Amino acid sequence: MTAVPVTTDRMKFLRLALAADAVVTGGNGLVYLAFAGPVGTLLGPDAGLLRGIGVFLLVYGAAVGFLATRRDISPAATKAVIAVNIIWTLASIAAVVTGAAGFTTIGAIWAIAQALVVAGFAELQITGLRKTRTS
DSSP states (O other): OOOOHHHHHHHHHHEEEEEEHHHHHHHHHHHHHHHHHHHHHHSSSOOOHHHHHHHHHHHHHHHHHHHSSSSSHHHHHHHHHHHHHHHHHHHHHHHHHHHOOOHHHHHHEEEEEEEEHHHHHHHHHHHHHHHHHHO
């Protein structure tokens, strides 16, 4: 009989939630970085801001992806990812409400939509973290 480590099975949901976050975040970062001009025209923020956000998202996405590949995923690192996702969600909403980013109407809709996606990733990661403790 082959023994299967329990931690691997309990981490599956969390691993998938982190990996999905990493892929979406990295993809978004690539688009902001590679197409900052046209995206800025469509959404409102200037190209320099979008490039900076793109770099951040690429680095952050890579870090979250790396975390997802660990055999035993650190609860502390997962909590840090959740915290960043919550901060990103709140900052996106604040940027729309205050007008700080200069969003167009399409940009404001995009910012709220991506904030909801990021909040969804945080919720999935919270659920995944709980599953690692109760399974």
